[in-house]
Amino acid sequence: MPEGPETRRAADRLSNRIRDKELSRLRLPYPPISEFEGVLELACVKSVTSRGKALLIRFDNDLSLYCHSQLYGKWTVNKVSTEIRWNRSLRAEFIAEGYAVRLWSATDVEVIPTKDEESHPYIAKLGPDVLDETTSPDMIMSRLESPRFNGRSAASLMLDQSFVAGLGNDLRSEILHQAGVHPKTRPKDLDAERIHKWGSLTKSVSIRSYQSNGLTVSDELAGRRKDKGERRRSYRHSAFCRNGLDCHECGSTIERIRISGRRLDMCPSCQVM
Numbered sequence: 001m002p003e004g005p006e007t008r009r010a011a012d013r014l015s016n017r018i019r020d021k022e023l024s025r026l027r028l029p030y031p032p033i034s035e036f037e038g039v040l041e042l043a044c045v046k047s048v049t050s051r052g053k054a055l056l057i058r059f060d061n062d063l064s065l066y067c068h069s070q071l072y073g074k075w076t077v078n079k080v081s082t083e084i085r086w087n088r089s090l091r092a093e094f095i096a097e098g099y100a101v102r103l104w105s106a107t108d109v110e111v112i113p114t115k116d117e118e119s120h121p122y123i124a125k126l127g128p129d130v131l132d133e134t135t136s137p138d139m140i141m142s143r144l145e146s147p148r149f150n151g152r153s154a155a156s157l158m159l160d161q162s163f164v165a166g167l168g169n170d171l172r173s174e175i176l177h178q179a180g181v182h183p184k185t186r187p188k189d190l191d192a193e194r195i196h197k198w199g200s201l202t203k204s205v206s207i208r209s210y211q212s213n214g215l216t217v218s219d220e221l222a223g224r225r226k227d228k229g230e231r232r233r234s235y236r237h238s239a240f241c242r243n244g245l246d247c248h249e250c251g252s253t254i255e256r257i258r259i260s261g262r263r264l265d266m267c268p269s270c271q272v273m
């Protein structure tokens, strides 16, 4: 499932191609939304943004296209002349200035009044979006310390979209490893310094991932590992997908555990209870 940073990057890519541009074609072949094709074809895209893992395309006629990609949905941006060779189902297509923006396979797609976005069942449950400018490290720290969240395990909080929206499985391992927090620890077990580190890294690691196309370590560290022949899936992270490899902090071997069936990679020396 794409994480918040990945969804935000997709929104940026779409925005570059369709925002404030005259659409030469708009198609909505997916039956649940196809009735809106006529009215949206005449409208102009005012913004493309993300909330958690949902993407929102807002039009100037007060309608928004909402899409949660789940595991299989995919947005593509291609030149119109590019031939597409796959068997996915087309859900939406926007053509503007020689480029085609297309949504494939997703089933959680709706057209809703822009004013009702916040009451959409998925969006209404979201906590502050980790990439939003108004979501500060201090705000994340006070949520960690609040009675609502401070008795929950770190592993469960990091995937709870009502705690902070936009984190996913990769970022969970990354943030907890870099903050030195054991996945079973609860915020109320930690001192202020550790909470501070956890809150700041929740923000900074997510921003880093958003700005660097999925890297959560420094360019320098990633580059050194790449030169040693490591593959992108491991060199770009500090713990996630590095099980069996060394921890760059202490040299111990990163271990993989599963919590509720989902992978979590951690350092047994840096992350102790």
Ligand SMILES: [Zn+2]
Residues within 6 Å of the ligand: 247, 248, 249, 250, 251, 252, 267, 268, 269, 270, 271
């Ligand atoms: Zn370590």
